[in-house]
Structure formats: structure tokens, C-alpha cells
Amino acid sequence: MIIAIDGPAASGKGTLGKRLAQHLGYAHLDTGLLYRAVARVLLDQETALTDRDAAAHAARTLDVTHLDDARLRGAEMGEAASVISAYQPVRDALLAFQRQFSRQEPGAVLDGRDIGTVVCPDADVKLFVTATPEERARRRHLEILNRGETADYETILADIRRRDERDMNRSTAPLRPAEDALTLDTTQLNAEAAFRAALDLVEAKRR
Ligand code: DC
Secondary structure: OEEEEEOOOOOOHHHHHHHHHHHHOOOEEEEEOOOOHHHHHHHHOOOOOHHHHHHHHHHHOOOOOOOOOOOHHOOOHHHHHHHHOOEEEHHHHHHHHHHHHHHOOOOEEEEEEOOOHHHHHOOOEEEEEEHHHHHHHHHHEEEEEEEEOHHHHHHHHHHHHHHHHHHHHHHOOHHHHHHOOOOOOOOOOOOHHHHHHHHHHHHHOOO
């Protein structure tokens, strides 16, 4: 069983994917971490993000066993990942690993931008998780405040809009729902309700 979850930045797809995988005993891959890890290599080398060859090389030689670094999760890396993920050779280099990961028994949950459209077009369940930019910014803001850090809501909202714009309008694997994906708009749903709705869909497929 393959569950593909796509959606824009801060839509809650990662939290949902993790929870579904835990509940079902499936493997989980947050594919955004792969792009973030490629971006980290370039930033560490002080190589410009516009250097496509260096980005492709970093993707081809990426050590996928080191994706649990807290630094990968920050806003700086998300922004940088959004830039280098628009390069086709970078995407090509990361494809085989993602497909191989998806073929695990008893199942795998992958979340990202192009899982239902490109990586796993034959996934058993496809979800497109979304929420308004304002709601996503509100959640991200709250998350940062809850960690005891400070952040500006308007800056977060502007970041989210810029990332949406780039991820949706790139020529290679743009963010969009697969034709057979179910859209889950979580603007009015909390994490528990989103999980229940997704689980109902998975259970229906498993029957
Ligand atoms: O999901 P995230 O915020 O961690 O992703 C960071 C960036 O990586 C995102 O802005 C676009 C890119 N990405 C992608 O192009 N394809 C994916 N499957 C996952 C992420």
C-alpha cells in the first residue's frame, strides 16, 4: 500500500503523514527533507543556490541516512530547498530513492509536492492537503511562539506566499493535485479531524 500526500508549505501534510504511518505501521518519508539536505550541502560549501551543476552533484551524491538534522527543518533551508528543487537534474537524482522507498511492505507514506503526480502515480491513496495561506501562517507562527522563540506573522505569511508561488509555477513537477487525489482542506479542520478523514479514506481502500 502506497499513500501519497502532497500539499503546500506548512499545510500539515508532514504531521498527517507521520501520524498515518505510525497508526498503520508503515514507513514514512518526508521528501522535503531530501531537497532541504541538498540545499544544506550547497550552503555549507558556500556555493550559490543558482549553481545548477553543483546542486545536481549534491543530489546525486546525497547521504540519505542523515535526514534527522534539526537544522534541515528551519525556514532558511525550506526557502533554499524551494530554489534548488526547481532544477530538473536535482529532481531526477532523487527519484529512484523515493520510488524504492515507496515499495516497502506492508506500506509506505510519502509526503511532498509531486508524490501523486510524478514519484508514485500509481499510489493506492492520494491526498492533497491544503489550507489558506493565512491559516498556514497562523499555525507556523503559533508553533514558533510555543517553542519560546519570536517571529513576525506578516513575515511568515510573505514567506509562505513566495514559496507557494515558486513551487506551483516551476516548469518541472509543479505543485498541483493529481487528478485522482482527494483534496483535504484543513483550514477549518484540526490535526485530529484531518487524521480521521484521511484514515477513513485509507480504510476504504484497504477493504
Ligand atoms: O515540504 P517542505 O517544506 O519541507 O519542502 C521544502 C521545499 O522542497 C519545497 O518548497 C519544494 C521542495 N519539494 C519538492 O519540490 N518536492 C517534494 N516532493 C518535496 C519538497
